[in-house]
Amino acid sequence: MNTRDWPIRAKLTALVIGPVTALLALWIFATSLAFGPALDLLAARTLLYDLGRPGEAVVAELQRERRLSVVQLAGDTALPALAEQRTRTDQAVAELRRRVDGPDLRDAADDLLDQRLDQLLSALDALPAGRGFIDARKVDRAGAIGLYGGMVNSAFQAFSAMANLPDHRLNREALALAAIGRSRELLGQTDALLAGALTAGRYAEGEHEQLVRTIDNQRFLVENAVADLPERARAEYQRFTEGEAYVRLHALQDTLIRARALPADLDVRAWESSQAAVWQGLRDFELRGADDLAERSVPMAVGILVRLAVAGVFGLLAIVVCVLVALRVGRSLAGRLTGVRTAALEMAEHRLPDVVARLRRGEEVDVAREAPELDHGGDEIGQVGRAFNEVRRTAVQAAVDEVTLRRGLNEVFLNIARRSQGLVHRQLALLDRLERQTEDPDELAGLFQVDHLAARLRRHAEDLVILAGAAPGRGWRSPVAVVDVVRGAISEVESYDRVDVGEVQPAGVLGRAVGDVIHLLAELIENASAFSPPGTRVDVTGRRMPGGYAVEITDHGLGMSPQALADANRKLSHAPEFDPADSARLGLFVVARLAARHGIRVELRPGTPAGTTATVLVPADLVTEEPALGSAGPDAGVGPDQLRVAKVTRRNTLPRPRVARPGRDRPDSAAVALPAGRTSSVEPPADGDGLPRRVRRRGPATRSRPVVADTPAHRSPEEARRAMSALQAGTARGRQDGARVAADRHREATPAIVITGPGTPGGPAAVPPTPTAAQAGDPAAVSPSSAAARAGDPTGDAAPGRAGTSVPGPAAAPEAPTATERDA
Known part of the structure; x- marks a missing residue:
């Protein structure tokens, strides 16, 4: 032995x-x-x-x-x-x-x-x-x-x-x-x-x-x-x-x-x-x-x-005597050694973790005060005690240095992330200008794809900001409809075309939480699409709950094991410290950080019959009634912060419309059917005599348009995307000029063309016809990020080095734009 x-x-x-x-x-x-x-x-x-x-x-x-x-x-x-x-x-x-x-x-x-x-x-x-x-x-x-x-x-x-x-x-x-x-x-x-x-x-x-x-x-x-x-x-x-x-x-x-x-x-x-x-x-x-x-x-x-x-x-009595003798003999030696051991354990279990926690909170730490000298005598035990004093001092100093280094690395991450944000914002602005200037539908479709990639880059840059412990910065002053928040989140994921938006009950999200909720939902939707077969769909629904508003994201993949689900839910309920060794699950960490910031509950559970369902419960203090719409349309009386999401995010998630236009009659207004039966219409551009006004790089608005058949001919997806690009370009410019003239002269509204689609009360949408010449050459179709930039939201995050510059709202998907209402 x-x-x-x-x-x-x-x-x-x-x-x-x-x-x-x-x-x-x-x-x-x-x-x-x-x-x-x-x-x-x-x-x-x-x-x-x-x-x-x-x-x-x-x-x-x-x-x-x-x-x-x-x-x-x-x-x-x-x-x-x-x-x-x-x-x-x-x-x-x-x-x-x-x-x-x-x-x-x-x-x-x-x-x-x-x-x-x-x-x-x-x-x-x-x-x-x-x-x-x-x-x-x-x-x-x-x-x-x-x-x-x-x-x-x-x-x-x-x-x-x-x-x-x-x-x-x-x-x-x-x-x-x-x-x-x-x-x-x-x-x-x-x-x-x-x-x-x-x-x-x-x-x-x-x-x-x-x-x-x-x-x-x-x-x-x-x-x-x-x-x-x-x-x-x-x-x-x-x-x-x-x-x-x-x-x-x-x-x-x-x-x-x-x-x-x-x-x-x-x-x-x-x-x-x-x-x-x-x-x-x-x-x-x-x-x-x-x-x-x-x-x-x-x-x-x-x-x-x-x-x-x-x-x-x-x-x-005999046993007690033996025990007392043993205690008497060993008390002196064991007591002193126990003192050294107690000091070591106190340092390892209490003092050192407390020092690290205070350093992470940004407090200053005095090494001499946290590791004082302890006198253990002058014999061999005392020498061990003095050696331990040096160990304690070194351990505290190492903790201070490690936290300082980690804080510096966080600052580096944050600086890089802010610079990346600034570059992405500038890239989005440049793409917006290019999209306005181009007249070629092929080039416009390519710009939309680059625009979508830039929007995703912006989300990944925000991930770095969150990992560094800071806030991403995107914000709104006024509440935003939940359906627009959901669509904004869908527009920031790669496989947006596999996402189906089901029933989303009317409600609003306070402006201070809109950016983080969009980012949180985008991470979960990205996860659902990435970990499910390419041929399956991802379903998103929303409903009011007694404790707030619940958004459910369901994929149809293989699902997760019970142990993996329990581990993921534990991380989502208690936001952990960022561990670089667990870089494969950065999405869960980002979701946990964002949820903890606003008291949002996120829970994963097995789907039916397979897959995984993520439930996001937004607390009641962040949920309001759905923002009211004015009589003139969905954007009447709405501030720029609402337009930033309400207009941009609807573009890719609404069904693509089909519009039947008379060949010789000029439409007086355009309208979009929104969820819950809302429609939007604006006046066409006109000059002082009530005649259509010319727009730069565009022919006269009064020129005749060819008659388009109600039933579209068979076309490829690329042709359909070009048609949708041209369609939105024309309707967006018409609404921009018409709204400005209508505000000056208060003219009566003329009959509107209502565009409806599946999931809206108006009925199913038809495939858009071949665009007219005016539509095909219209450069006014804008990218998913440009409309939010022009909304002028003063609460958006400013890119580093560009103080006072509004940043874009949540990016839309790179699909050809529909005729939904956008910023002019």
Whole structure:
């Protein structure tokens, strides 16, 4: 056994542990040997008075009832004395049950006696049924004797289990007294057999042989039992056998044994008197012996307990002395080493983590104060203490340096992220200008794709800002509709075309949380599309809840294991510190940070029948009623911060419309059907005379347009995207100029063309027709980011190095723009 690594206290304890253990084991062994017998002796008195006396009374009453039952079966009429005897038997049985069910007897009884008591009670339960058989004369005399004999035998088995005393002399006497009781039972059976035969006038078949066996067994049992009694008890029994009643009964028994038939000259009165006297004498002898045993067992138990107490006291004193010596020897050395150990643990478990936590909160830490010098003496232990002082100081300084370095890295990340944001914002602005200037639908579609990539780059740059512990910066002054927030989130993911927006109940999100909610939903939608097969859809729905507003994102992939779900939900509910080693799950970390910032609950659960469902519960304090719409359209009276999402994000998530335009009639206004049945219309551009006004790089608005058929011809997806680009370009420029003229002259609104689609109250949308020449050459179609930039939201995040510059709102997807309303 290698003791080199044992602590000092263990080594000192080992010096005395051997002797102390041996002494303790010896003390326990001696105690167990003496304590159990002492308790058994004390329990003997309880067993005698709670079981012996009541049980013997039940046996006596059963023997009397048996004799009367046999007599009634031998005669022709019922015996009134039998009914009275049954009442006395029932009273004795009830008293025995009360004692057996009491706590004292059960506590004093061992397992064997408990089992015998249960058997006795079960046998007594059959007494009413046996009486019924006797009254109905369904049993003969031998059957009645056997019925009562079984109950009496169960009682004597319980008495035998009581004879389990630790002292062998007492135990032998108890067994002898039990045997005398059995001999008395055989004497009672002999009386019952003879009483039945006398009543019937003859022996039944086999009764004489049974009578002879019973008499022989009774004599044998009593002679062997008396031999085990002490001398004084044997002398008492000898005097009893010399009495007149015993001698007369013995002679009558001999007569019955010799005569095979019932003797005609048998003196019945002499039999009854002598049998009753002998039976009662044996009972008294038995009870006196039991009382004597109980009285002698108590002093023996007390003596054992006294000896046990003395031995226990001395043993405990010896153990205490050994322990005190060991403590005295090792206290000085172990105490000083414990002080060093305590200081080390206090540093590792409390002081150092507290220092790190304070540093992360930005507090200043004094190394000398946090790692003071501790004096442990001048010997070897003191040298260890001084070495530990240096270790403590170095550990605190290392913690300070590590947190400082980490804080610097966060600043670097934040600086890089801000610069990336600035570059992305400038790129989005440049793309916006290029989209306005281009007239080629192919180039415009390509610019939209680059615009979408730039919007995603902006979200990833915001991820770096969040990882660095700062806020991304995008914000709104006024509430934004939840449906627009959802669409803004969809427009920032790669596979936006696989996302289906289901029912989104009307509600709004406070402006201060809109940017973070869009980012959070975009991360979850991106996750859902990335971890599900390309051919499946991602469903997004929203509904009001008692505690706020719930948005559910469901994919149809393989799902997650229960362990993975539990781990992800734990991270989402308690935003952890960023761990670079867990870079594969940056999305969950970003979602957890954003959710913790606004008290949003995010939970993942298995989807039905497969996949994963992410539930985002926005708290009630961030949810408002859906922003109201003015009578002139959805953007009437709405500030720039709302237009930034409400106009831009609708572009890609609304269904693509199909518009049927008359060939010669100029449309006076354009309208878009929004969720919940809202439509939007604006005036067409006009000059001072009410005629259409020219727009730069565009032909006269009054030139004729070709008639377009209602049913579009088959075209490729690229042609459809070009058509949608041109369609939005024309409608956007018309709404821009028309709204400005309408504000100046308050002209009455002309009939509008309503564009509806699936998911809106207006019905399904048709595929757009081939664009007109004016639409195809319109450069006014703008990118997903340009409309938000022109909305002029003063609360948007400013790119680093561009103070005061509004940043774009959430980017839309790079699909060809629809005819939904946008900023002019």
